[in-house]
Each structure stands twice: as C-alpha cells, then as structure tokens.
Amino acid sequence: MDLVKVMETFPDQESCIVYLERLRWQDSPECPHCSSTRIGRREEYDTGRIGRWNCHDCNSTFKVTSGTIFHGTKIPLQKWFLAIALMANAKKSLSSHQLARDLGLPQKAVWRMMMCIRAEMGKDNVILEGIIEADETYIGGKGRKNYDKEEGEYRKAGRGTPKDTVLGAIARGGKVVAELVPDAKSLTITKFIKKFVDTDNAELYTDQYRAYNDVGEIMKNHEKLNRSEQWELDGIHTNTMEGFWSFVKRAWYGSHHHYSTGYTPLYLAEACYKYNYRDTNIFSKFLEESVAV
C-alpha cells in the first residue's frame, strides 16, 4: 500500500485499532486470557486511552494489540502502519536512520520497531518443492578472513571478524529460505535441506562443493554443476539463488553494513519475506498475520 493511502485509510489511532480488531476477531471479539465473549469496551475516549476492553468473566482488561508486536507500544499505530508500508515498499531495505527521519521518531525507537517487524516476518513457515537451487554465501563482518571451501570454515590466519555463513534454497518461480548457520559443512547442509525442502517432491540443484554430496542420502534427485567448466547445463544452474544473494547483499551493504552481524537472521527474514510475497499486498498480509496470535 502506498503512503498516501495508508494516511487516508488510517488517519488516527482509532482507525488503526478498528482495523486490527476486525482482522483479529472479525465480528466477535473475545478475551485473550479466557476466550470469553462476555466483554465490553472501556469508555475512555476522553482520556485518549482507546481500545481497551474489560472481560466480565476473568475481570482482566486487554487490547487488540495484546500479545502482538504492538503490545505496550508508545508509538502511535499509524506510525507502525507507515513503517510497515515503507519497509514493504523499499526495494533494497531501509536504514533506521532514514525511517526515523521519515516518521519523525527517535532512531533507537525506530530501530527496535523495525527489528520487531523483521522478527514477525521471520515467523513465516516455508517448505519448498519443485526445482530447488541451494547455495551458500557469506555476509557481514568488517574484516576479511580466507574462507576454505574444502573445510567449510574460515582459516585461522588473517585478521578481523569472520563473516556470517548463510545457507539458502529457492524454488524456481516460488519461494526462498535462508538461514544463518554455524558452518557450511555437510551435516549442517543436510539438516537445512531436511528442514526446508519437501525432499520427496523436489529436485535439487547445487554446485559441486563436496559438502552437498551427503544431500544425496535424503534426496533422490540431486544434480550438481561444475561451475568452472560449464555455467549452465540443461537448465541446471543456481542463478536464481545467486540473484537472491545479490538482493540480500545490496540491502546489507546499502543500509545495514554498520550494524553487528548478530542481527543477520532478522535481515534475512525481511529479505525472504519480501521476496516470497513480492506479488502480494505485503502490508495487509503482514497486519493480518501480526494479530493472528
């Protein structure tokens, strides 16, 4: 959704609450503590504290935001909605500094907000099937270390911080998964494939990196390509996965390079979510999922 539309549709806190209430409860709101429907709105519109409900069964109070990423936030929901729309629309990604300027909020608050949004995106469950390309990449880190592909780890020599190892798999014309892993050894790769690929209904393409050899034990259909000899052989290539890696790296080096690599899983979550729902209204989808607690 574009920004003008967000502003028009959600001019104030109340319109955001009404929208979230409809997404969460449709027409029958219920207490999140005891599931009772014997509840009533608290009349507090005069104090500006809106959206709170009383439960007549367990005597607790709650809001539509209870238990969601908006729980207890001091930031107006309209600004959350704008942040979600801006993040969804950003081709690369947004820095928290940029978003803070756009929203007129302190950078630290916006950074936390963006991390909450990314964590929510990371809850998405994806299982791949069909033609799958798998590949590994290394991102982040300030220094350089030589990566030893045979050993699947960094050589001890060299200075600086090692980069993060990330495994990825992508279905042609479908979705992508990417995960921060301790190494790119065969056991890690096999675990990753088992977790994200419907191995009975998929054909896997990788390069000839030998850590992929053991994948053959869990997948009947595994084709390896010798990249140095032939870039593409009868459609067996990992170009789609490499395209995704360059998307991740553009976001990383364009917006997030100055942050610690400890947050890599959250940046990956954002990149995957945006890729996977590129043909969807991400704004509406995200809000719907955010209140489905």
Ligand SMILES: [Zn+2]
């Ligand atoms: Zn209750």
